[in-house]
Every structure is written in structure tokens, then in C-alpha cells.
Amino acid sequence: MTIASDQAEITIHDLTVGYTREPVLHGLSTALPRGRTTAILGPNGSGKSTLLSAIAGVLRLAAGSIDRATGRPPAFVAQRSAVSDALPISVRDTVSMGRWAHRGPWRRLTSHDRAVVEECLACLELLPLATRRLGSLSGGQRQRALLAQGLAQESDLLLLDEPSSGLDAEAQRLITDVLESTKARGTTVVQVTHDFTEALRADHCLVLNAGRLAAAGTPDDVLTPQMLQEVWGIPR
Numbered sequence: 673m674t675i676a677s678d679q680a681e682i683t684i685h686d687l688t689v690g691y692t693r694e695p696v697l698h699g700l701s702t703a704l705p706r707g708r709t710t711a712i713l714g715p716n717g718s719g720k721s722t723l724l725s726a727i728a729g730v731l732r733l734a735a736g737s738i739d740r741a742t743g744r745p746p747a748f749v750a751q752r753s754a755v756s757d758a759l760p761i762s763v764r765d766t767v768s769m770g771r772w773a774h775r776g777p778w779r780r781l782t783s784h785d786r787a788v789v790e791e792c793l794a795c796l797e798l799l800p801l802a803t804r805r806l807g808s809l810s811g812g813q814r815q816r817a818l819l820a821q822g823l824a825q826e827s828d829l830l831l832l833d834e835p836s837s838g839l840d841a842e843a844q845r846l847i848t849d850v851l852e853s854t855k856a857r858g859t860t861v862v863q864v865t866h867d868f869t870e871a872l873r874a875d876h877c878l879v880l881n882a883g884r885l886a887a888a889g890t891p892d893d894v895l896t897p898q899m900l901q902e903v904w905g906i907p908r
């Protein structure tokens with residue numbers, strides 16, 4: 673499925689990007705629909721997180737372009753392993769940092785900022801943990817805190833690297849519900865995932881294989897038995 677240019681939030685043209693001189697992604701061109709959920713799938717090392725980081729603007733492109741329909745900075749929720757355990761900040765402070773995108777670092781938050789923070793804590797069921805140190809939380813609790821920080825940015829583009837991995841069923845359901853209501857408010861959600869069930873709920877899928885785009889389209893179009901065999905080696 674191709675996304676019409678007036679329906680695209682992100683248009684990627686001939687993207688080549690990597691960390692060393694050897695590129696990880698090679699000549700990738702595609703578009704991601706606005707106000708919808710896109711799942712980025714592929715085997716380990718296929719370049720999913722690299723693509724997400726490139727969209728987030730934290731990697732310098734070796735060639736090609738990534739264009740946004742809107743100019744607002746995206747909210748980027750990295751994998752939980754990217755966040756140091758040593759940070760001596762509370763869960764509420766962590767979520768408040770999401771407001772820096774609007775206010776600037778260390779500025780006093782307005783009453784509106786504080787209301788957004790409390791709303792994001794509540795929607796991820798974090799109010800009972802709000803005064804706890806981020807580093808003292810379990811992995812799943814911390815993952816929820818980082819998602820709440822991403823939501824507090826109120827960006828129209830939410831980028832998530834494996835938001836549900838390692839979570840119990842209840843936390844996964846909570847995150848699914850939160851992402852659904854985020855999309856319902858018009859936010860474009862892009863998430864890296866290894867979970868086919870999660871991908872089947874997305875509106876759009878990108879499949880990467882060895883740094884190249886293997887397929888793009890609706891889950892039904894893309895997650896075919898042939899694709900599962902070709903990319904993941906899952907027997908038909």
C-alpha cells in the first residue's frame with residue numbers, strides 16, 4: 673500500500689544511515705500515514721531502532737531525506753535500557769521533563785504543565801509511584817514512566833522503541849489502550865515491535881530485513897505466510 677503524499681506524516685526518500693562508514697539502512701524510501709499507528713518489524717539487527725532514531729532526528733543521515741508534514745519535534749521514547757538507573761529523580765520529575773519541550777529545561781512549570789503531568793501519571797496508573805525514585809522501579813514500571821514522559825510532550829508524533837516488551841499482560845493492555853486513545857486524538861504513533869499481535873493491531877506496517885525495506889502496507893497485506901518465511905524463516 674502506498675500512502676498518498678497528503679496523508680503522510682513522514683516521507684522518507686532514499687535514506688542511508690549508520691553509525692560508522694558502513695551503513696545500517698540502505699536507500700530506504702517509504703511513507704508513514706498521519707494520525708495512524710505504524711509498526712516497524714524485522715529480525716534482530718535489521719535496523720528498526722536505527723530507523724526510529726533517524727526519524728527522531730538523533731542520527732545524522734548519510735544520504736537521503738526524512739520529511740515531516742508538521743514541524744513539531746517528535747516525542748521519542750527509547751528502550752528502557754537507554755535510561756540510567758543512577759538518575760536521582762522521581763517518577764513525577766521524569767514525567768515533568770516531558771514538559772521541557774514546551775518550557776525549556778529547569779524552567780518553572782505552569783499550572784497547565786502540572787495538570788498535563790498529573791493526567792499522564794494517572795493514565796499510566798503511576799500516581800501511587802509518583803514520588804518513588806525512577807531507578808527504584810521495576811523494568812515494567814519504568815517503561816510506563818518513560819511512556820508517560822513521552823505523552824507529556826503532547827507532540828503530534830510519538831515514536832516508541834518496543835514499548836511493551838517484557839511487560840505483563842495487564843501492563844501490555846494498559847499501554848495498548850493508552851496508545852489507542854493517543855491515536856484517537858490525532859497523534860501519529862510509530863512503534864518498533866517484535867510482537868506480531870501488536871503489529872496486527874497497527875494501521876500500517878514496515879518490515880525491515882538486513883537494513884532494507886522488505887514490505888510496507890496494512891498488516892494483512894504485509895504479514896503473509898510468505899513474508900514470515902522469507903524474513904523470519906517461520907515455516908509455512
Ligand SMILES: Nc1ncnc2c1ncn2[C@@H]1O[C@H](COP(=O)(O)OP(=O)(O)OP(=O)(O)O)[C@@H](O)[C@H]1O
Nearest residue numbers: 691692696714715716717718719720721722723864
Ligand atoms: N550505537 C551503535 N553503534 C554502532 N552500531 C550500532 C549501534 N546501534 C546499532 N548498531 C548496529 O546497527 C545494526 C542495526 O541495529 P538496530 O538496533 O537498529 O537493529 P534492530 O532491528 O532494532 O535490532 P533489535 O531487534 O535487536 O533491537 C546492528 O548491526 C547493530 O549492531
